[in-house]
Amino acid sequence: MLSTGISGLLSSQIALNTTSHNIANVNTDGYSRQRVNFVARNPLQTGPFYVGQGATVGSVQRLYDQYLTDQVRNATSGQSRYGTFGDLANRVDNLLADKNAGLQPALDAFYGAVQDLADFPADTPTRQALLGQANALASRFHGLAAQFDQLDQETSKRIGAAVDEINGIGQAIARLNDQIQAASSTGAAPNDLLDRRDALVKQLAGDVGVSLVPQDDNTINVFVGNGQPLVLGNQASTLRTIGDAYDPTRAEIAAGTPPVPISGQLSGGMLGGLLDFRAQLLDPARNQLGRTATALATAFNAQHRAGLDANGRLGGDFFSLGAPSVLRNSGNAGSASVAAAVADVSRLTASDYVLSYDGSAWSLKRSDGTAVAMTGSGTAADPFVADGLSLVVGGSANAGDSFAIQPTRGAAASLRVAIDDPDAIAAAVPVRAAAAAGNAGSATLGAPSITDAGDPNLLTTATITFVSATTYQINGGAVQTLPASGTIGANGWSVTLNGAPAAGDTFTISANTGGIGDNGNALALGRLADTGVLDGGNTSVGAAYGQLVAQVGSTVAQVKTGLAAQTGLLNQAQQAQSNVSGVNLDEEASNLVRYQQSYQASARVIAVADTLFQTLLGAVGGR
Template sequence: MADLLSTGVSGLLASQIGLSTVSHNVANVNTDGYSRQTVQFSARPAQQLGNFYVGTGVNTVAVQRAYSQYLNTALWTASSDQSRAATYQSLTAQINNQLSGSTNLQTSLDAFYGALGDVSNAPADAAARGVLLARANALGSTFQALSGQFNQLNGQVQRQIGDTVDSINSDSTSIAKLNEQIRTAYASGKGEPSDLLDQRDALIKKVSGEVGVTVVQQDDHTVSLFVGNGQSLVNGSNAYQLATAPNQYDPTRLEIVGKDSGSVITGQVGGGSLGALLDFRTNVLDPAQNQLGRAAVAMASAFNAQHAQGMDLNGNLGGAFFNVGAPQVLNSASNQGTGTLSANISGVGALTAKDYVLRYDGSAWSLRDTAGNAVAMTGTGTAADPFKADGLSLVVGGAPSAGDSFQVRPTAAAAAGFGAAITDPNKIAAAAPLAGSAGAANKGSGSIGGIAVTDPSNAGLLGTANIVFTSPTSYTINGGAAQTYTPGQPINANGWSLTLNGTPAANDTFTLKANTNARGDNGNALALGKVANLGVLDNGATSVGRAYGQLTSQVGSAGSLAKDALTTQNAVYQQALQSQQGVSGVNIDEEAASLVRYQQAYQASAQVISTASQIFDALLSAVRN
């Protein structure tokens, strides 16, 4: 009867473990990362009784978690991609809202050119001129506000980068500690530490959502985590922390480095929310800031050039109408020499939305854009012969050392510095500075087609010029030497350019002189109105309005792609989660069935023990009698 009792006790104990395991599963049904646990049983070795083998009960072999390494790895990858897509979509949505909000640049441009049209209709009207200045200031405020919002978003990104790195370091330290506990638990020979393994897997999933990692299982049941091209985060019980460091050119811009090595790994980080932050900063925010600045430079350059060709109510030629931020030149923190660099925009038509790095190798300078592509330069870099590339003029000086470099950001600060340069409405140069007339006795069909100012600084610009054609193909100016005339080609002198329509005859005359009707003239105001559609950028192919349209289209496209990517990654993540939970998740219905089964087994084992006790009592009673 001792064997029967032992058999009943083994069943009772096995059922107790089963009931405890099921209870643990039910209690953790809502615990994130928990894997369903199961009990593994095996029959005890049978005893031979005569010609038979009689069973002796059950052994509890192990309590194991329902687990698939393949499905968990797929879930970690999906978590990384989903977190990256969610962060990227959130950021692109913010920048899209900024461009389409109350500070919409296109609205400000339309209002400004509308006010300019009112000045064209009434060039002497003080109220119209005042409104134009107000609209110019509003346009400047819009450029500045958009630039400020981009800067705020950039600051938010920098803070999120720092916070994410801190979180990664904290989680990596926790994983390293769990590695040590798991290794110790396995070494004790007491079975699988399921709850510790679940805790570690949950942390790995969290880190995967923060940054793309490679997970390597080790023979001692620990895991190693790597980021980028081999930067270790966790190795056994050791955690290797990441850190942030100022960019070598811009101390407000954070780079990702290995805390121990100090090596920059920003370009190697590609997954999770951290990868999204870095990607958004480089591929959306920086280009948007530069593209906005490019539009500001184009606006100021084109409008100022035409404004300089007009005359204001004081009888003076127009000055700069808009100010704009100058190109930024940032020294590398590792520069050893005393080299200097100055940058100016010399050709707006060739200006891009890129940033550049100018580097000295000890004997020559080379230019690359921030994507690493070589950019051809002309010139020698002196003030008399500056380096020229992509609309920039670069002048180097001092004594640079080999390896020294400078970052050039042509348009990053342009919008922040954009604003009206004049405050006096009388200084709006709405009038044409020169008036032209054809001689009353002219015999040919020549007529004045247009007058343009080519050099506002020419001292003889406003002087009277008498043009006399000695033949249909030659002329003199103020009795000077005869010059050849080619029909259709302009006549140039003293900072002005005159275009004639038709064909002049011999002895025909034309006169140019300072405009004495500047108060009522709108010649230059009409020309300023045409700047709205004037091709300025991309070698004359892109106007200011179209440049802003390119910006909104560029950011809008990024936002649309980010939204689609998030939808896709959400679906992939849910599929990966369902597959993983199909193996590891707790099913209440299954646990209820297991609970009944173990309860009945427990009761049956208790009955076996009771029966063994009754038989033993009967034997004792028989012996006593």
């Protein structure tokens, strides 16, 4: 009886300690409620029957569900990814939509100044205002490019900080694995150590997607991303950040010795959100902004070169723009070099490319791995041509050498206004058409259009003489047949004939000398606001920027939807886990009373046993 009472006392004491432990850890993150499992001690056979020997504690069980824990961990990783991605994406969205920092107001003001020039082509203040708006537009491109660069640098720094945190958590898990393995050698589960390890794994999931492989000795192996080992038993691997093979200023994640880049194998968590933001939103946005700048400069320069300035000279480039960036792979063994230029802006994409040499031929792929067909041989006389790019390869390449080509990434930052003299703005058309006073027919010529501003004879006077109503000569040259469209062209210009000419009628195309008040080219420059330049001539400069804003807005909306879904999943998983593992103070208070009463009852059994024993001793002693 004494032994039975003591067993109940000790069991109740363990139960009281466990309940107290639960109550003390009600606010401990990751703590799993513990429960005492009582078992009856082996009975003692007495004659034809067995007499019970009391109770003992079979185990102190951690109330834990691996499936629910996995759900919480996965939802934590997903929410952290979308949360990180969403915070950065919102900053880009707000930047593009900001009236003070966005591009659209500056574009509107610039083309408004061009229209003012068309209204007052000889007015010097109007010309000066156009230069001011052009410089403001270039500054707006620079500001956006600088903000994107800052986001890129911030992303790289945060990637480095996340890698350091992942390494620290991995080492802590490895140490706990070692402690758990030693503690488990007795056959009992070290509940609090297991909770602490689960909490670290959950924290790790907030940084990067993880997967676990439990081992027979109660340790776990932890893998990140697509199977990169981080913790194997009590050994932790170390991730590190290295410079990109093409751009050493851009952080990439590597593992092993020598370090092998694994950024493409990682997903989930804060780190996955940073990598996804950079690849899926930041880089495309920078490229699309640069594509817009390239389209603006290319189209405006081409039309400006087709005009005549206030000094009577043909217009030059209004904007200057840097060439596409070509980045050499740090592992290249050969001496090859690559020069890139925009050959056809209408075919230009917002993609980046990798030009690779396999030992016998060069091949081109977009950054997403899609192969791109090239024409040409890569020489200066016959360059490679693909997606609107012209590529010239020099030097000698070794097999495996490669180059990253960024056609538009740096264009926004490199955009400049190339002129500073208001009189250098080419608002007039360079040539004008005039009919001879004695023409007998009803034909008239429309305003000349410039088809080749680089033609050396553009400003040379040309006389069109009609031999008949359907044939003509230019400067007494060969007789030509008038096409059905009525278009006549030579020396880089073209005119359209309206009406019926008579034999002997003449028209003169000559330099627009003294045409400072002419606004023909200014009108053409103004029309560029709505003229298709990109995507085969279907997308204007303003529409291209609109596409950028829409793409970013769409991505932000998708991320918000994903974040809401992951947050809902996480809340549900946490609630389900809490129902199993969480501490309920009302329940623990009830258990505390129950175990207290059990303890007191066991103590009473011991007291009765003691009384009986003392009575027995007294009876024996009396004899």
